[in-house]
Amino acid sequence: MNRRLLWPALALVALLVLNLVVTPSFFELRIRDGHLFGSLVDVLRNGAPTVLIALGMTLVIATRGIDLSVGAVAAIAGAVACTHLAGGGDAVTGMVLALLVCAVLGLWNGFLVAVLGIQPIIATLVLMIAGRGVAMLLTEGQIVTVDDDVFRQVGAGFVVLPVAILISLAVLGGVALVTRRTALGMLIESVGVNPEASRLAGVRARTIIWTVYVFAALCAGIAGLMISSNVNAADANNAGLWIEMDAILAVVIGGTLLTGGRYSLLGTLLGALTIQTLTTTVYTIGVPPTATLVFKAAVVIVVCLLQAPRGAPVPRREPEVVGS
Amino acid sequence: MTALAVPRVPSRFLPVIATFVVFVLTFGAGSVRYEGFASGQIVANLFIDNAFLVVLAVGMTFVILTGGIDLSVGAVVALATMIAAATLRAGWPAWLTILAVLGTGSVLGLGMGLMIHKLRVQPFIATLAGMFLARGLCFVISEESLSIKDPVFRAVATETIELPGEVTITYSVLIALAVVGIAAYVLHLTRFGRSVYAVGGSESSATLMGLATGRVKVGVYVISGFCSALGGLLFSFYMLSGYSLHAVGLELDAIAAVVVGGTLLSGGVGYVVGSVVGVLVLGTVQTIISFEGTLSSWWTKIVIGVLLLAFIALQRLIVHRQRDL
Amino acid sequence: MTEPLTAAQPQPLVDLRGMSVEFPGVKALREVDFRLFPGEVHALMGENGAGKSTLIKALTGVHAPSAGRITLDGAPVSFTGPAQAQAAGISTVYQEVNLCPNLSVAENILLGREPRRLGAINGRAMRARAARLLGRMGLTIDPASALGNHPIAIRQLVAIARAVAVDARVLILDEPTSSLDTDEVDELFRIIRVLRDDGVAVLFVTHFLEQVFAISDRVTVLRNGSRVGEYDTARLTRIELVSAMIGRELGALAEVERRTGDRHAAPTPLLRAQGLGRTGAIAPFDLDLHAGEVVGLAGLLGSGRTELARLLFGADRADTGRLLLDGRPLRLRSPRAAIARGIAFSSEDRKAEGLVTDLTVRDNMILALQAARGWARQVPRRTADELVATYVERLDIRPADPDAVVATLSGGNQQKVLLARWLITRPRLLILDEPTRGIDVGAKAQLQRVIADLAAEGMAVLFVSAELEEVVRISDRIVVLRDRHKVAELSGAGAGVDEVLELIASGRTTAEVGGR
């Protein structure tokens, strides 16, 4: 494993061990009705939307961008699918429709960033605010409850493992494959590190930026479907609320710099799982709600302290700019 | 627009000027559309209602100019209101409370700055930890909201200053404007300020040029922590209460104000004045919404988004036009 | 190998003993001794990657040495950063121009020591002082203008102005002249001599041998991180110096003879510019570039060479005139369009516009080729490895590790990586803007040979260099620019350095083209 990923991985392991100490049954896995159950499976399943969104976010951040709108896009996806279902529509069309809408929203973000040249944080802030309004407009501010067996599968279904986990892993595998087997990964990094040099080398920076925003929106869309399917309802207000922060945090914990360039999908996965485990830990070890945030802060700070470079710092400064 | 286009302004001022022009245009549009909009008091209210945000945006400007980010400001504001309310309730004199609040904010900022500089933690993570910590401490102090009954705080909060033309402002406005003035002075006329820009332009170059980049990086987070605490005090004047859920998401408003004001998130480019105009822009959007008065909750969000977009698009347009001339 | 030292000065000002610096996987310096005396100009020589810059960085506290000690004026010192070195009287210009592009020229010169009045920075005094310092370097640019708007050569001069603005005891210049023209170099040398006579110790790195002999009193040579020896310049010959640097006899390094003879320019131009121009950048000009021919661009600093090259590539949009490719009109909307039509452009500013420094040597080398193929069709790993291996060998890139991150390469090796990127695309027209910046003698000769070969194989090359000798040596035709106008076009046969120099300087135009 990459050295950069050592600490996030250790943090994750430490959290899991903590859980094991407090709840001895934490690592237990049981098969019931052909489904795999257990706390670890819960962690993975609840973390699936964050993993997905963080994957999209990783690519966006690698191009020096950021996408704040993913939470709102997730809410819109849930709202589109559920209102379609509640109106008597069929689940598959509903979900396809939702993802189409998300693709359009991704195109929109990409347009603002790549074509108009608006700073990504502001460009996506627009959709972050307005998007939730759109989602609420669709649901008229109510929580739309649905009851559909196909739709339920996305977030709560099982094929031995929860479907949500399988989807996230599939997307992770797909992205890893596409970015490694094609030149996309390298071109994304080069646009992120030095946009001007990339332009002069003939890289289609605009298309690439556009692609990553669309991809991020699609990931957010799938995550939104999972979130709403998990509770069989579209909650335009709360679905994916603040998930953009979790996703960015996952990316950053995974060792990808917010300044763009080199990224690590595996790191992002570790980051997202760490965050989800932390949340679950808070519930299982019984941290009182009033102390939850102090606990989280303590964990983050401890991890940072451990991670801090010690010992003989031979090259004192990493030559982030040209060496020699 | 045309009036401003005539004298050739240095292109680095363009984003700020463009933001200002757009602000004036929007305000004009509001005045035409809504009765009672075009009054001096509305402008004054923009400052009264956003004094704390101005102060936060100033602190955030320092941080962003170095290429960093501070997510803790909203939480520190809440913590400040909480500490103020709790200590005043415990009978502390107002001055001691104020010192305690400002001290806490600065120390938190120092902690985050050291984490970022010494431990080389990414600012996003360090300040997020700061945010959790500050918000968490609020809950530890008290889960419920506490009102502030201290006479000094009440006086500062309620007393107004009469300006000509029947316009009144509060002391908070004066404090905020003073902070802006001091910040502009520090950024442009002191070595520390210029180093802030240098670090944002290229940290490695600044180091090789022999600047104390470490001190600058830690310094901006201390400043931001201090500004957050001061903003928190202004917030306590505004609300006369301490509450752990105050100012949720305010950090995004502060960042948005700074960026709308033409500061680049990548660092090295921008002005405090821009951030102030950015705050005014966000405030105007809010004012327009409340004057409209018929928007449902969701249309409110959509309209805020659309207005924000219109602002930025117009700003880009003006900047582009000017550059091409 | 070490020569006996002249015992002229009793005590060195700077004394490095047994310095070693290690990077993960690389021993960049091995127990190097180095002495610098007051009142001398000391040249530090070595091939690309020999460890010159590392030595300078270890001395000034940028890198922590793994062994060794430094004494300054007899007292042991250990700097933890450039700030401390500066405070101790060591003023340094590092190899890459390390300034802040977002600040003004004046600020870049005086950052950290701005004149103040009542505690506040006095902007007017600052600009006046900066203007004076720039004037000393023969520069008349506006001190209030943003540094980022100036070309790399100007930035280099600004960095030097910053370094000489303080009363330093030690002045270190790491390849300060790599982008400069003869005039600027003369100006710089004049300043250096004044400082030397005042007792300042000057450490100077360059790859131009003439400059070494022109200015330095003594020379220290590094090879592969170790010290080869310390010499008196007066008692050293060119040949000795070069063989000390490369560690073998000079044979391989004979200058590239003029090989224009075996090249045949195609009769019809490959690319033809008619009245091409851009306001504020370059006046409209005509230019024909033929396959199988090397055309050199000569001119002074700021004469518009870079601008001309960028127009031909579509990096900037032209606002007058037109381009014809193979006789057919060509509209270049972007660099991408140019690349698709077989035009390649290697920028002079490798840091800002060339390399993607966080990526590996391999990725940087195949970037343009990959971009041309589109993201979906990855250059097969085997092909990539072969191409990379070929050019690593051909250009002698060190370390020869395709997975090394470019940021960790020495300046000269970075430049070679950038060149390799464009050579790999096998363009029909190759535009090279200062391709030899920071490259050592051996590699330079090698590169010139590569260019000559490519032209012989039918490539058209447009070659821009601040080093006039090089332009003259390699070109079939030389286009002379002055004040952003094309003033002359000389065919290679008739062109000598002196003639070109005279054209550049005098304002005379040749009848062929005439100034517009």
Next chain:
Amino acid sequence: GDDAAGDDGTITMGFAQVGAESGWRTANTKSVQEAAKAAGIDLKFSDAQQKQENQIKAIRSYVQQKVDVIAFSPVVETGWDTVLLEAKRANIPVILTDRAIDSEDTSLYETFLGSDFVEEGNKAAQWLLDNTTGAQKVVELQGTTGAAPAIDRKKGFEEVIASRPDIEIVASQTGDFTRSGGKQVMEAFLRSTPDIDVVYAHNDDMGLGAIEAIRAAGKVPGKDITIITVDAVKAGMEALAAGEINFIVECNPLLGEQLMDLAKKVVAGEEVPARVVTEEGTFTQEQAKAALPDRQY
């Protein structure tokens, strides 16, 4: 305010809503808007996006616009004095909905109309006392940490169960008033705390989330585990009627009509009681079945 109303007879009301953070709140908004239309009151509505400072700005702008009466829901008790003082200076009467404010100066507002969150907690606990015997392990799904309804519903519940030492809250965690929050927390509870008897959720949504978790764990909600929630929104009532929830304490969002009546009286200068409590009940499963057909929201 009184004189301004006289101009053309219509009353203008400024209503500063907190936001639209839940179905309950949306129903509340809708009720106010519809009632205003029905009562011929010109409503200026603003949504504060869950931020108290925005609510204050809105109220200040109503003062600026010289409306006849201002109404708002102060979800936080504190922080209103300054702006209400401005309203008072401008002679604009203020009606609070939902909750009172923590101010000694009762002249700052005319009246308040709303529910009592502590009372809701009491009712929930009382039902538990009345309908169970023996030891009960209760898990609590709290609302957003620090939010007034969460604090009070917890307080009210604890007050009453204190009288039965065998009822114990074994775990308590925030589910942020959302379904997915409720589900996630309940999943963790089910694993860390064996033999849960009762779930007390601060709102229906978290309760509905908990039901999903309980079902996924192979237990039967409403039978194996007793579920008590607060609010009585439609989805909650349906679950109650279906036997998955055992008891719901109503928290009625439909304040519109009562509010408009009060507003008219206040503008006309009539005396109004200092506190008007909304009519709210509780629902058992049978009552839910009966009430469902004509529930409005």
